[in-house]
Amino acid sequence: MKKPILVLSLLLSSVLLTGCLNDPAEVLTGPRLSPVGSGLRTQAEPIPVTPRVRTPVSYRSTWDDGTDLYRDPRARRAGDVVTVIISMQDKAKLDNKTDRSRDSQIKFGLDWLMDVAGWSDKGSTSANLSTNTQIKGNGQIDRTEDIKLSIAAIVTDVLPNGNMMISGSQEFRVNTEMRVLNVGGIVRPRDISRTNTISYEKIAEARVSYGGRGNLSDVQQPGWGHRIYDAVAPF
Known part of the structure; x- marks a missing residue:
C-alpha cells in the first residue's frame, strides 16, 4: 500500500516541478505569443511634453496650419518608430x-x-x-558569427539632452518553436539616417538578444535535475 502512494507522490512532485519551469498550457500546444506592447520597457522617468495645439481649419482652406508639410520622417518623439539594422560579421580565434x-x-x-x-x-x-x-x-576559442537582421523599435523616452531610448521586440513562431528578438538602447537623433534607420553599432548601452523557447530549445538544454546537481555539486 505504501509503494503506490510513494510512486504517486513522486509523479505529483515531478508534475509540480515541471509546471514551475514551463507553462503547463504550452506543454502540448507550444509557446504562446506575448501580448503586443509587452516588450516596451521604460528605463527612465518620462518627461512631460506640452501637447501640440492644433489650429482649427478654416472653411475652404487649402493648407492646414496644424500639419507640417516638410516634417522630417525620422523618429524624434516618444512613440515614433525607428528601424534598427543588425549586421554582425565577427570571427575570433584564440589559442x-x-x-x-x-x-x-x-x-x-x-x-x-x-x-x-x-x-x-x-x-x-x-x-x-x-x-x-x-x-x-x-585553451582554445574559435568563434564565427554572421547575423543580419532588422527590427522596428519604438522610442520609449526622450532624455533631457535630446537622446532617445528605444525598445523593440519580434516573435516568430514556427510549429512549436518560438524565436524571439529583442533590442534596446540609447540613440542620438543625428545618427538616424534619412530613411529612418540606424545601425546597431551606433546604439549606446545596446542590448541585443536572439533566442527562443519551445520543444527544440528544451531539448538543447539539460534537464532541471541535471542543472540543480551541477549547481550544488562540490566537484
Missing part, C-alpha cells in the same frame, strides 16, 4: 597554452659537541626538504 613547473630542494645539517662540568655530548642531525609543482593549461 592559449601554459606550462609551468618548479623543483625545489633544501638540505640542512647540524653537528654539535658540548662539554659542561665534565658532561660531554656529541651528535649530528640533518633535514631534507624537496618540492615539485607542475601546472599545465590549454
